[in-house]
Amino acid sequence: MPELPEVETVCAALRALLLERRVIRIETSGVPLRRPVQLAGLRESCGGRRVAAVRRRGKYIVVEFAGGCGLLLHLGMSGSFRVEGEDLPARSHDHLIFHLDRRQRWVFNDPRRFGLAEPVHIEVPGADPAELAGLGPEPLGPAFDGGYLFDVSRVRNTPVKNLLLDQGVVAGIGNIYASEALFRAGISPRRRAGRLRRAECTALAQAIREVLRDAIACGGTTIRDFHALDGREGEFAVCLRVYGKTGEPCPRCGPTARIRRLTQAGRSTYYCPHCQR
């Protein structure tokens, strides 16, 4: 569920709440997330240490402690965090509890358990852990532009929508923003990636940056259950132009064209067959 803008929103809130805080003790529900939780490793990596940095890479969050110790987090489809007083009641699907100083706790809650929380090594302060080496560039960073997209797409026969979902090509785009970016760029999601012209790649890269920036400014998109640490929902849902809008008039073409849904690589894609070519 959470894509780059949602993870960015969560990450900024975590940074504000956790920086310089000390992890006193760690507990788990004992239930595996995407993989079994390595409680001993987490205690070694985080236990007794102060949070030195919190940053995002693609859809991952990296929490850095002193001494090269790190914590790699991923929200999966349904993960969420909260930081609250120790006296409040636990909730269903609380799978990781980091007890902090000042009688607070930091909780990772994840009903579907597709999330991830693992100890990692940080070689140099600010560096990515080796586990993230396969990620493509940040779409809002300097390495991502139309030229890059053109180059990496040449040898790919997959539909461009699938290419955008490949985290090794570009990190952080998910199902919502892939559809939204293709709509903004006027490119059909079914187009073979390798057949895109250079100008189309430029338009698409620009559309990706725009939609992600707009969504971050709105605190992300809440379709169902995404919420930030303060409980607020992402306001970008009202700005969606095609995602989830099957049968509605196209915002660009008007009532003469209706938004359609199709399935690509097992995921829903939304697009206007009239203005996306």
Added chain:
DNA sequence: ATATTCCCCTGGAAGC
């Protein structure tokens, strides 16, 4: 090697 399909899980909405 690349590209789909399937699977992991829970919960909410929609259909009957």
Added chain:
DNA sequence: TGCTTCCAGGGGAATA
């Protein structure tokens, strides 16, 4: 009301 079916913002393993 209750049951069944479908669907979901992710990613990785197993298949073609």
